[in-house]
Amino acid sequence: MTRNSRVFLSIVFWAFVVYLFVPLALMILMGFKDSKFIGFPIQSWTLDWYLGVFEDTDVIGTFFYSLAIAVASTAISVVMGTWLAVLLTGRRFLGRGAVYALMILPALVPGIISAIAFRIYARQLGIEPGMGAIIWAHAVHNVPFVTLVVMARLSTQPKSYAEAARDLGADPLVTFVRVTLPYLKPAIIGASVFCLLLSFDDFVRSFFLGSYQPTLPVLIFSKLRSGMSPEINAISTIALVLTAVLGIWAERSSRRMNKEN
Amino acid sequence: MADPRDPIVRLDGISKRFGKTTALHELHLSIAPGEFVTFLGPSGCGKSTTLRLLGGFEKTDSGRILLEGKDVTALPPNKRNVNMVFQDYAIFPHMTVAQNMAFGLELKGLDRAAIDRRLNEIMSFLELEPFAGRYASQLSGGQRQRVALARALAPDPALLLLDEPLGALDAKLRGQVQIELKAIQRQTHKTFFFVTHDQDEALTMSDRIVVMNAGRVEQDGTPEELYFRPATRFVAEFIGETNLIDGTVRGIDRDRSEVVMDWRGIELRGQAPAGVPAAGQDVTASLRLERLSFHEGRPDTPNAVRGRIVNRTFLGSRMAVDLQVEDVSGARLRAFTDHDTTSRVGDAPVWIGWDSASLAVLTS
CATH class of the missing domain: 3.40.50.300 (P-loop containing nucleotide triphosphate hydrolases)
Known part of the structure; x- marks a missing residue:
């Protein structure tokens, strides 16, 4: 690489960083401003908005509501997605291509369309809007991500591992539980964290399928409608820190596990 | 039990x-x-x-x-x-x-x-x-x-x-x-x-x-x-190194259970461990490289030919030599021998002998 192109690339890179992080930095900064009006200049600083968030039972309740949805939908997606990955990686069967295409589809359908479709379908089935409906929609949407990540890992497993387990007396189920599943662990952990974040972050499906109890993104949205307030910045910052920590932890631990194997 | x-x-x-x-x-x-x-x-x-x-x-x-x-x-x-x-x-x-x-x-x-x-x-x-x-x-x-x-x-x-x-x-x-x-x-x-x-x-x-x-x-x-x-x-070639000798069966020596074959005019005696061929049949025989011995005069082994060393390869513990067989145009044999024998023989013609058990007449 020539010197010029290296300089050019580093300029592009730093421009990208600024583009990505300045809005976040502004958002975080405003959460510490001692005034209801968002904007510069910041004359005095305060932690009151944060204290307010922790005292607001509405926000706390909503946080745990969102968390419960994320955990439940992730559990379903991981089981379904892993099962599909094993099915699609194993021996060939008629219609495997079709199953693969159908499996991918939920990840490709635009959120708004799938949300409306879910809403109509739920009504047809008589499913009440609320927690169950949101979990259902999130689980379906997240399955492809699990399947793709687990399939990628599964394809790197030497065929001889499962054969060695069978050879030593394990039936197919024991082989899966004691040999294949541990091998898939890093992929499953990574996929789980990704699903948790996707669900926690989702607005469209939660909005269309929710009842009176909002999820966190829906709550933030409704608070916005009654006017911008630094309290929203504080809530968003807390959510940002939590998701970033979880994401970085998952990345590091799955990389460590990959290295061990 | x-x-x-x-x-x-x-x-x-x-x-x-x-x-x-x-x-x-x-x-x-x-x-x-x-x-x-x-x-x-x-x-x-x-x-x-x-x-x-x-x-x-x-x-x-x-x-x-x-x-x-x-x-x-x-x-x-x-x-x-x-x-x-x-x-x-x-x-x-x-x-x-x-x-x-x-x-x-x-x-x-x-x-x-x-x-x-x-x-x-x-x-x-x-x-x-x-x-x-x-x-x-x-x-x-x-x-x-x-x-x-x-x-x-x-x-x-x-x-x-x-x-x-x-x-x-x-x-x-x-x-x-x-x-x-x-x-x-x-x-x-x-x-x-x-x-x-x-x-x-x-x-x-x-x-x-x-x-x-x-x-x-x-x-x-x-x-x-x-x-x-x-x-x-296939076996002769797959395991170890060997000389493959193509010839025609002249007859069977029942007394010594040997196959007598013709190799471009030279008579050779071998054994057929896997089935005796018929007279007149074209056969291939296998001769391991280390079974050939070098002599100044004609040896009393059932098989003896005269030849000249045309190529030598040093393999450390032994030598591999290629021999041009005299009186048979284009016929070559490869043999393992030791370093001393090779230098003693030099380029001079030499007798090469082997017993009939060393020449395995193959079935296919």
């Missing part, structure tokens, strides 16, 4: 096809208890297919597999009293060495005390104690091979399958492991079914070698038989 001389394994005309290719064609074979049998051949000869059929990883198209007298043809791998050392060792990466070895014992339903006892036994036998708590990623190639062997031996199988287990080791280590493996087999009295494409491995370790080619058995015998009395051209 079965007779101890009853075969451990009997293959009753097993065949296997993959699509249009026949991987194995009606293989009949018996393996005696405690035998070290090697299936030797190039890739695609059917040796690995036989191994995988024995392990239960493939289904036979026809024929039966009997293990300790019981028909196991339809049984899955986990229901067969057979264990395998895989080519890539397949040591479970998330388990320690001890956990890997305990895996088969746990599935046999042994209690903890019995498992520990067996683990200690096998680990001290294979000197694996220092590695018990390690993972595969913390072991060298040789250590992995040993762990894979220990894991397969631990459940005390009737038959141990070994799928080219030395292929991943470097040349120096391989020689050492060959001797070790043979010693382990002798001490455990286990029946080993070893698959390789490496003739040195086969010759060093086996009690018996089955040479495979294109899904069929070419020859089945001891290493010595295969080396000195190959039945077919």
Whole structure:
């Protein structure tokens, strides 16, 4: 690489960083401003908005509501997605291509369309809007991500591992539980964290399928409608820190596990 | 109770096809208890297919597999009293060495005390104690091979399958492991079914070698038989280095059970271990390089030709020389000899002799 192109690339890179992080930095900064009006200049600083968030039972309740949805939908997606990955990686069967295409589809359908479709379908089935409906929609949407990540890992497993387990007396189920599943662990952990974040972050499906109890993104949205307030910045910052920590932890631990194997 | 001389394994005309290719064609074979049998051949000869059929990883198209007298043809791998050392060792990466070895014992339903006892036994036998708590990623190639062997031996199988287990080791280590493996087999009295494409491995370790080619058995015998009395051209060429001599049968000397053949006007006497040819038939005979001796005068061996050294290759412990045979245009022989003989002979004409047992007349 020539010197010029290296300089050019580093300029592009730093421009990208600024583009990505300045809005976040502004958002975080405003959460510490001692005034209801968002904007510069910041004359005095305060932690009151944060204290307010922790005292607001509405926000706390909503946080745990969102968390419960994320955990439940992730559990379903991981089981379904892993099962599909094993099915699609194993021996060939008629219609495997079709199953693969159908499996991918939920990840490709635009959120708004799938949300409306879910809403109509739920009504047809008589499913009440609320927690169950949101979990259902999130689980379906997240399955492809699990399947793709687990399939990628599964394809790197030497065929001889499962054969060695069978050879030593394990039936197919024991082989899966004691040999294949541990091998898939890093992929499953990574996929789980990704699903948790996707669900926690989702607005469209939660909005269309929710009842009176909002999820966190829906709550933030409704608070916005009654006017911008630094309290929203504080809530968003807390959510940002939590998701970033979880994401970085998952990345590091799955990389460590990959290295061990 | 079965007779101890009853075969451990009997293959009753097993065949296997993959699509249009026949991987194995009606293989009949018996393996005696405690035998070290090697299936030797190039890739695609059917040796690995036989191994995988024995392990239960493939289904036979026809024929039966009997293990300790019981028909196991339809049984899955986990229901067969057979264990395998895989080519890539397949040591479970998330388990320690001890956990890997305990895996088969746990599935046999042994209690903890019995498992520990067996683990200690096998680990001290294979000197694996220092590695018990390690993972595969913390072991060298040789250590992995040993762990894979220990894991397969631990459940005390009737038959141990070994799928080219030395292929991943470097040349120096391989020689050492060959001797070790043979010693382990002798001490455990286990029946080993070893698959390789490496003739040195086969010759060093086996009690018996089955040479495979294109899904069929070419020859089945001891290493010595295969080396000195190959039945077919394929075996003669696949194992060791040899001179192939094309000629015509003049007749059969019944008294000495020798085949008399004509090699471009020179009369040669050989033996036909795998079937006597008819007079007038075109045949090929195999002559091992180290069976040729050099003489100043005509030797009293049944076979003697005059020749001249035209090329020499120094191989360290010995010399390989190419000889131009006199009076036969274009006829060449290759021989192993020592350094002194080569320098003594120089470029002068010399007599070359060999006995009739060294010349194996092949069936095809």
